[in-house]
Amino acid sequence: MDKDFHREFKKCPACGSENRFLEELGNELKERGLAREEWIMHLDVREGHVVDQVKEAAIPIGSDVPAFGIITDVCMDCGCIYAGVLQRRDAKKGLPPVGKMPPGTSQKGKPLINPFSSS
Numbered sequence: 001m002d003k004d005f006h007r008e009f010k011k012c013p014a015c016g017s018e019n020r021f022l023e024e025l026g027n028e029l030k031e032r033g034l035a036r037e038e039w040i041m042h043l044d045v046r047e048g049h050v051v052d053q054v055k056e057a058a059i060p061i062g063s064d065v066p067a068f069g070i071i072t073d074v075c076m077d078c079g080c081i082y083a084g085v086l087q088r089r090d091a092k093k094g095l096p097p098v099g100k101m102p103p104g105t106s107q108k109g110k111p112l113i114n115p116f117s118s119s
């Protein structure tokens with residue numbers, strides 16, 4: 001895979017609609033002046049590293065490992081959940097994992113997924 005792979009999907013793969021549910025809800029806030037113009041709401045934003053935890057200890061600190069960013073939303077016309085952005089980049093092992101959970105999805109007492117944890 002290209003180290004800087006980046007692909008954006010503007011239309012629903014099932015029906016071709018460009019109406020995305022969370023993005024439209026975010027636009028309502030913009031119209032009311034309650035959100036920044038450059039701000040875009042998504043169903044989910046995931047970022048992280050791809051690492052086999054069994055092999056993780058053998059990877060030297062500072063090594064490049066593949067990292068991903070995935071943004072999803074829901075088609076307003078057919079209900080399909082699909083990726084709006086797929087992105088690959090390199091991340092250095094040893095930096096804190098970049099993770100982001102959408103509001104309302106974390107569970108009390110349950111840690112966020114850490115690809116470099118030893119558990």
Ligand SMILES: [Zn+2]
Nearest residue numbers: 012015075078
């Ligand atoms: Zn659709």
